[in-house]
Amino acid sequence: MGIFERFLSVWVGLGIIAGVLLGSLLPGLFQALAGIEFAHVNLVVAVLIWIMIYPMMIQVDFASIRDVGKRPKGLLLTLAVNWLIKPFTMAGLGVLFFHHLFAPFVDPQSANEYIAGMILLGVAPCTAMVFIWSQLTKGDANYTLVQVSVNDLIMIFAFAPIAAFLLGATDIAVPWQTLLLSVALYIVLPLLVGFLTRRTLTRLGGASRVEAFTAHLKPWVILGLVGTVILLFGFQAETILARPTAIGLIAIPLLIQTYGIFAIAYAGAKWLRLPHSIAAPACMIGTSNFFELAVAVAISLFGLHSGAALATVVGVLVEVPVMLSLVWFANRTRHWFV
Numbered sequence: 001m002g003i004f005e006r007f008l009s010v011w012v013g014l015g016i017i018a019g020v021l022l023g024s025l026l027p028g029l030f031q032a033l034a035g036i037e038f039a040h041v042n043l044v045v046a047v048l049i050w051i052m053i054y055p056m057m058i059q060v061d062f063a064s065i066r067d068v069g070k071r072p073k074g075l076l077l078t079l080a081v082n083w084l085i086k087p088f089t090m091a092g093l094g095v096l097f098f099h100h101l102f103a104p105f106v107d108p109q110s111a112n113e114y115i116a117g118m119i120l121l122g123v124a125p126c127t128a129m130v131f132i133w134s135q136l137t138k139g140d141a142n143y144t145l146v147q148v149s150v151n152d153l154i155m156i157f158a159f160a161p162i163a164a165f166l167l168g169a170t171d172i173a174v175p176w177q178t179l180l181l182s183v184a185l186y187i188v189l190p191l192l193v194g195f196l197t198r199r200t201l202t203r204l205g206g207a208s209r210v211e212a213f214t215a216h217l218k219p220w221v222i223l224g225l226v227g228t229v230i231l232l233f234g235f236q237a238e239t240i241l242a243r244p245t246a247i248g249l250i251a252i253p254l255l256i257q258t259y260g261i262f263a264i265a266y267a268g269a270k271w272l273r274l275p276h277s278i279a280a281p282a283c284m285i286g287t288s289n290f291f292e293l294a295v296a297v298a299i300s301l302f303g304l305h306s307g308a309a310l311a312t313v314v315g316v317l318v319e320v321p322v323m324l325s326l327v328w329f330a331n332r333t334r335h336w337f338v
Helices: 008-025 027-034 043-058 062-070 072-101 108-122 130-136 141-169 176-205 207-235 237-242 244-271 276-287 291-302 307-332
Strands: none
Touching: 008 027, 008 207, 008 237, 008 307, 027 207, 027 237, 043 176, 043 207, 043 291, 072 108, 072 141, 072 244, 072 276, 108 141, 108 244, 108 291, 108 307, 130 141, 130 276, 130 307, 141 176, 141 276, 176 207, 176 291, 207 237, 207 307, 237 244, 244 276, 244 307, 276 307, 291 307
16 A cells, blocks of 8 residues: 555645635635636636546546446446435435524525535545545455446436436526536546546556556646645635534535445445455445535536535545545455455
8 A cells, every 4th residue: 555545534634724724824816726717617626636537547447347247236236326325315415404404504595505515426426536445445456447437437427417406406506518518527538538548558568557657647646636625625715714613514414424325335235245345345436426526516516615615525524534434444344245
């Protein structure tokens, strides 16, 4: 395990602190950065997200999909959790907490925006960080590639319709043009560039060339991740410092969702008698979020300083420590599986 994986929570924590401090000390700088956008998509955030996810996308081997028929249960579990359960439980928890339980503490507009941010997190299952979670749980790397590849293909077609349906169900107007642009920018294009890069590298030197190339890019992944976190928390610094209670309110349903979805997926994996090397990554994919996409779409749809963007940023805040705790739990319960 490299220094990046070993101290992942440290890098993210430092990025959060740096973002809040810089955002409060240099608000003009972050306002200027926020203004660099095209079609409501912030270009600085887009570049950093691309830097982060491009090396991950190179690892996605679509040729491995042909092997899915040999062991379909793990894939079916992942897809069922991702697309039939997770988006709807997230939306349900959002409505329950912000339209009912927390209604006395949150104004209606903010409540709707918080729900929207939660929905965007729920409809964006993990596609990049899952490679790290799989490695930390000693998952089957090839099968993880199959799961991620199929999941990404489905996300291309399913993200926008499901997000639009759930956002519409909560009476939030959905600009389809911006939503589809975000899907193309953060899913379709990175996958395409990653595929072409992988094919070129494979022709030049095989799998070893791919591994060597992605290893050289790992420092850029760190830069992209920390830079994205700094920017996101810098953009939201004033809101975070002015409304710390809102952070806690948003975090509560997100924590319930994360641990609840993992429990459902883990129980399903045990019931299906999956080997741990397949079960653990399958549950991590369903539990974790493609927060890069969720944040980007929230910013595109509702603005950098919206409640929706804040909710997705809180998702970043919650995700890393929670996922590391689940990695620990999965490793400690390895003996539960065949």
